[in-house]
Amino acid sequence: MTRQEDRGGPRQPLLIAKDLKRHFPIRSGLLNRQTATVHAVDGVSFDVKKGEVLGIVGESGCGKSTTARLMIGLIELDDGQIIFDGDVLGEDITLKELRRGVQMVFQDSYASLNPRLTILDSVAFGPKINGLEDPEGKARNLLKRVGLEPDRFAHRYPHELSGGQRQRVNIARALAMEPRLVILDEAVSALDKSVEAQVLNLLNELREEFGLTYIFISHDLNVVRYISDRVLVMYLGEVVEVGPAEAIYHNQAHPYTSSLFAAMPSMDPDNRTEEPPLAGDPPNPINPPSGCRFHTRCKFAESVCSAAKPKLSVIGGDETHLAACHMMDPASGHSQSFREAAE
């Protein structure tokens, strides 16, 4: 068995997420009744093209990690569809088949490795239980490829490695199943800056070498810009803006996206930030605001914003750049248009 064949052709997106929804009930009291609901992911749709890097950004509680876990079935969907290379999950392919093609690397490099397995066994584990040939040889090659000399490292345990080395093991383990899509959920966030740069270089090399597609989730906008082709911005369980990385960085359409970028440290001692772009903390996803979920913190908010939910719509002539804001839609009843507000 080798890598799964490309079935849909180059124009078929590798993964389509359609209207993903996941609410978590909160139970309390003597009878353990449901008292509230966390709207973790609420109608999220996007696609990932073959060979691209899709970055997902947002603050804590915006649902980026839940979205990642929904995509490989670590959390069950309440509603929605996952389509992998044209095959609908649950109809055309099983979860097990999906996971052959999609692997994940997590933030905590230590917690995601079995402390009782040597790193060679960890990397060889997937191929072994899937009955692939020569799992250990494969694992040794991969360890070598991620920069861990097998003769020195293969028989060490996770606690004998540094954070950067452990994250390299996790990357090797994800690649051992020869996936087509790798989901990197804050995979470099816990590393020191100097080590993070090494791992980013490695990820870029591996992508070219193995023809991989990445979904790269991070809160660090500089890192996302460096690695991504397209960027998806989430706020309280919803997509607020999606588009080519450079468009998102230079020409933000949604007021939340602009605030998020304005909150980045300026890196210029002569030109420091003087005013915080947003006041207060992100609201609790337990009872998200009505209409546009950003209206409680948005300086352009009007009555229409709390009354109706904006749809993701195309900005200007660029078919690939979409945002969910009433100011994009002249018919919404919002008194300002996107261009005026941007000036």
Place this chain on the structure above:
Amino acid sequence: MSETPLVEFKDLVVRFKGDRTVHAINGLNLNLKPGEMLGLLGESGSGKSVTLKTLLRLLPPKRTDLEGSVKVLGTDVMSLSGRALAKYRGGDVSMVFQEPALALDPVYTIGDQIAEAVMRHKGISKLAAMDVALDMLTRVRIPSPERRLKNYPHEMSGGMRQRAMIALALACRPKLLLADEPTTALDATVQIQILLLLRELQKEFGMGVIFVTHDIGVAVEVSDRIAVMYAGNIVETGKTRDVIKNPRHPYTRGLLAANLHGAVKGSRLDAIPGSPPPLEEAPSNCSFAPRCSLARPECWKALPPRIDIGNGHEAACVLAAEAAVTA
């Protein structure tokens, strides 16, 4: 300089004893002027937090060997004990931690916690102390402060809790505030609010601040001066502008490149190879030499000299004297 420095570290050495010895700080020299905001920048294990804990005498005395001197406004911190130490902690110097949810006491209200500190240090009544607490919550711009006084920490959001922590730290008007990664646990849009708040309060109260962070962007945003730490010592220090625009130590340059500010997409990053050294032995040569692409034979032979580049800008590197080091 005629002025007494607010903080003066002289040849500080901190060693932790135990199953294995860790040379956490190796001959650190650092001064802070009153009213100055210093960004102490470094990666994990570089000794930033140990430096702060030494200042507050928070290190376990039985397992720690200390050498050198630490003075705050001329007073030797190492000699303090009993009441003098209690008065010093929280009165002259106070600290804001990374995780306010852990640093605040969960079973007392915010108002009670602030008032307790004020009563201890200023010897005033509970009623008067509560007024101070209210005033502090207003100054850190917590909305509806009267109501928030009666809140428990778990009833507040992360950003709000960090504001309350700052209010508590500043309630006794310390001359020196130590901030240990105070915004690392916060979201981006909240982080910038807290940074700007700290900058304003520092000016308002005229206090000195040592701001520990691993994020170069955060350090640039708040500090007048930056000190970069590596393997238990300061490798470069100077005015923020000088260090950022004209970094002289190869490690500082590597950190700036790794920040990815303005990095070209897909291009290979100029990453520093390897990882920080284990600190089991005291360094006898430049700690950064094994990772440095510019290392020379003399780097392996002796500790690097501290070279004065002018305008208070210093770097511990033999190459720092040469003006045209390739960036």
